Amino acid sequence: MKKVPNLRFKEFSGEWESKKIGEITIKVGSGKTPKGGNSVYTNKGIIFLRSQNVLNGKLSLNDVAYITEEINSSMKSTEVYPDDILLNITGASIGRSCCVPKKFDKANVNQHVCIIRLDSNYNPNFVMNQIISSKVQKQIDSFQAGGNREGLNFEQIKGMRISSTTVKEQEKIAAFFSLIDKKIELQTEKVEELKNYKKGLMQKMFPRNGETVPKLRFAGFTNDWEKRKLEDEFYKVNERNDGSFGKEHWISVAKMYFQDPEKVQSNNIDTRTYVMRYGDIAFEGNKSKSFKYGRFVVNDIGDGVVSELFPIYRHKKSYSNDFWKRAIQIDSIMAPIFSKCITSSGVSSNKLDDKHFLRQSIFVPDIEEQHKIGDYFKTLDKLITLQQRKLDALNEYKKGLLQQMFI
Structure with missing residues (x-):
């Protein structure tokens, strides 16, 4: 049986190889929590990444912490660099993985996140997408006692197997998934913008804190609620x-x-x-x-x-x-x-x-204003649902490609 993926770019041929992550890396290790824990976090400084920042295929900075340059200097061994792969190794988000972007500021990471740094013959986005595929996720599940995702140690991570091909094919596949990830990111932003827009409107179109009328109303309605x-x-x-x-x-x-x-x-x-x-x-x-x-x-x-x-x-x-x-x-x-x-x-x-x-x-407003407000939000909810389904479809599309383009 040939070791080739079911779906492949036509310019490539030849069999793929099976490799352990430990065979293709120059570093596998987690970060650590600075002395003092949360109390030493600051509002600015060096980015300090935690498991909530590591999403599947994306590094999120929506809820990022910071540490001082002095603390970061005492944790030099756990600094992250562009093209590092980050992998959550504890808790409910175990198995989530993303790449550190090529253009990225200095950052450090806590003990719940593992740094996987590849040697020069392997494309990080190519490997990361295999880590979040069902093949490697099943390996992660197999390491957990009784099926509970409790934690991964470094030897287990080094022993996880991925498939390897030529650098050129890796780069082609990695670039392809980057385009898909960009579409997913843009669609996610569209959904979030709509949800935030709705949230803002609801705050303005309903009386709050003892008010008798909302801050924002449809034209033609003037009576107090x-x-x-x-x-x-x-x-x-x-x-x-x-x-x-x-x-x-x-x-x-x-x-x-x-x-x-x-x-x-x-x-x-x-x-x-x-x-x-x-x-x-x-x-x-x-x-x-x-x-x-x-x-x-x-x-x-x-x-x-x-x-x-x-x-x-x-x-x-x-x-x-x-x-x-x-x-x-x-x-x-x-x-x-x-x-x-x-x-x-x-x-x-x-x-x-x-x-x-x-x-x-x-x-409560009169029945006419109730219907006007209700109908507007019903239409808005339908739009949010439509955009969410588009996002779900993109995620399912990527999930299917991950199964077809790797072995």
Whole structure:
């Protein structure tokens, strides 16, 4: 069986070789935490990289720390250089890897990140993309006891196998993946810009901190928003499932909150369930390992059943589903209400005091303005979803290429 990739640039031929990382490197070693830990970080100085800065295929400086030149001088052996490969070796992000850009300022790194420095016959981007491929990630998994990703030692890293070809083919493949990474980066920026734009608008288009009108409104609306008690708007629903709704009608509040509604799937259900109608609001009223109480979701999927752990509230009159879906996501509006209405009933239980909750007040516009705001954010959310799907498709495209272009 020839050792060649399934997908290859036509100008190259010949078999690839299997190499251990230890055979192609001049350095494999991690950084260290400076004496004093977080307390010695500064607002400027020498960049100090941590595991959160190492993403798959990208070095992120969004949440970067700094150390002084004096501290950096005491850690010369852990300085990183352009073209170094960085690999996270502990914690939940173990296995994430990226290259240090060719044009990069002086930097150091902590003990949770390994520096892999190659000899001159190997292209760092070529090797790094193999590290984040399923082939090497499976090797990383195999080193972890019981399948738990707890940590990698240097001997394990040196023993990891990658495939090697000529320098010219390495450079061709590396340049190709750099173009894909650039497209992914640009698409990621587009998604983040849209999310930040939405966040900014929500801060301006809903009253905050006792205001009676928002800072930004659509033309034609001038009336103050009305302060209403939640009990004037909603009532608690206790509509038990009589068997009319089966497993295919199960509504996962977790997935509804965290994912696109189209991704919600059926799940196993028990007999202690309540019927949730379209437009109903479910509240995470119990503290658990999976959720933090205080999360609301509006059911924009359809009629179904939901776990009894999620109290359901139904609006008493005509209202904009899309408006309330956004209004209840704003911490500055709802967080004070949560803090007033959560009562402790045991060591591990924190529940919503329903009656107290419904007596709380919130500022609400008239129905026409509700619909205007709701429709606008619905359109914006659709645009964000569309751009996120494009990003997901690019990541899947790269994932497929990693499987096809390496052996």
